[in-house]
Amino acid sequence: MRLSAEEKSIVEAVRDFVDREVRPVARELEHADAYPGELIDRMKEMGVYGLAIPEPYGEVGVSTPCYALVTEELARGWMSLAGAMGGHTVVAKLILAYGTREQKEAYLPRLATGELRATMALTEPGGGSDLQAIRTVAAREGGEYVIDGAKTWISNARRSGLIALLCKTDPAAVPRHKGISILLVEKVPGVSVTSDLPKLGYKGVESCEVVFDGARVPRSALLGEREGEGFAQMMRGLEIGRIQVAARATGVARAAFEDSLAYAQQRESFGKPIWKHQSVGNHLADMATRLTAARRLLLHAAERCDSGERSDLEAGMAKLFCSETAMEIALMAIRVHGGYGYSTEFDIERYFRDAPLMIVGEGTNEIQRNVIVRQLVERGGLDYS
Template sequence: MKRSFLTDDHEMFRKSLRKFLEKEAYPFYNQWEEDRMIPRSFWTKMGKQGFLCPDLDEKYGGSGVDWGFSAVINEELERVGSGLVGVGLHNDIVVPYITGYGTEEQKQHWLPKCVTGEIITAIAMTEPGTGSDLANIKTTAVLDGDHYIVNGQKTFITNGIQSDLVIIAAKTDLNAVPKHKGVSLFVVERGAPGFSRGRKLDKVGLHCQDTAELIFEDCRIPRENLLGEEGKGFIYLMEKLQQERLVVAIAAQAAAEEMFRVTLDYVKSREAFGRPVSQFQNTQFKMAEIATEIEMGRVFLDSLITDHMAGENIVTKVSMAKWKLTDMAKKIAAECMQLHGGYGYMEEYEIARRYRDIPVASIYAGTNEIMKVIIAKNLGL
């Protein structure tokens, strides 16, 4: 199927990236899962080959290409495994906050090292008692001379252990009305006094992706590490969530396509009652249903990527895509595991890993229930 936003340059880039991943990622991915960590050396290799933040301006070390190249990166990383989600978060979720709201001095200071992989980034919004309700976060930042003093705790932070630079949301005005006007964003660097890592969280899936708790105890952050204007943090977060949710939708679609591919190969080769499993009508119907869902998802997703690259507002449709495609991927994971029979429950088969990796996509970047709230609100309900 010809894809609307892809050019020959994108396809050449994909071939180069795939060749790189076949050498540097696929052979080691199972070991990374066992180690519960992706080595920093992989990040620097990605940077050296131009696979980190390619859409950044050349003056910051990027390639200055369109966002279609980032879409290709997210697809190919997901085909390796969902645990590589932290790279997409770095490229397309965290770094855009710096490019969008940072001062020129901040950009010059941090962005070049984000491109090389010397700096790994994270974003810390979620707290132990606060998920999607960002207006009610408890972390505070109080100005004290040339520093802000930050106190609070964050959890479920992707890249939490390895991150060198973390964008955090904190309350700078506890009395703001409405409450969201009291939220500001700050950049916290590794080694900041009072900043520590808590547990590396033991997740059901995404084993190689380091997820952690972050702790701020009278953490001193230089005043110049305020990102954008004080009190506008909530607005900044809302403005950037469109791309974050699109990244999640891209990963869900790619995962669904990958699960279909491995299952198609399996049912063709596996025999039962003297013939391939693929010859049974139930298998054929299930595979036909999955193929149809995937095809419809791909067409919708590609139209969204095209519109996003054109600068259009796709908040409603991207909310639809985020919930629908992640929900679809969960259902496909269950169907494909069933079609693998007992082998689908064995760790050496890829479908088992996919089955445990996929469900969280319907939770992070805003739960699917929140997506439906957004859709309903924008429908005028």
């Protein structure tokens, strides 16, 4: 993988931002479950929200590997910061790929600066991973859609001004996915954020329930020009979403490993640094090996995404492996730190609480395995070239 000189400088700038401004305050903000407004503003100033948006709508659109590495750096500092721009990027990519010229001109420049924040609304209270079974309906009425339904686990819902809503424009369609569309919904009357969901980790950034009660949007809110294409559009959009989640997981794993390696050299037991005890050294060796494998799989998926070919297999593999690796490394980090790993005075317990989100978010890992095997069969196995 090769980054351009400009992309390398972007990753280095974000790394410096994380070390100087994020890590010193992340623990306090996370424990207070406080929204990181100042850090989000700095991310906007640095152009982080526009990294996936090329000219003429954005100032600098970077490659997917560069985007993945920026996400990893943010998650290394505090996973919530990376989560704050995850759905935003998926929505931007959806508009870039499928939006009309008017939609691109209306939204992309403001999404690139972070002036307008975006999120996607897929999951429903009774639905979970079965997106074809969604019940939110957008009925045509004159020149408008009238939306009724509810969505849950919507990240950044209160602070996003644009929602990419997966809904049914033809509830009677067979097969079901043919009746699903994406609407670009602003905070119009009838759209309400009803509650913030309490969470084990992923603090500071809200995850909410959103209700649509007779919300009216113009027909021009339909992503693209034809109804019934929303399911396929979202599946392609989730390829970058799953790469982003894999990058977040890798960042958490990297933070857990780096903290453990440093601690094992400082902490002494029985007259020597604890890394020299074979049981601790073995943990560190396993952590480093798994982290290296996860990062390579992440970058492989990112490169495939830029190839113009389908990357759902590669993105699914990266999301699956990186998230499971983050959980394993976070647990090993607790073992290395002993009692201090369980203490809220150290960051290790935060990594352990943040890691499970990547296992169940953006499609559970059980769903990822279904995606992977389906693509293996369709492609005739793995490509070893």
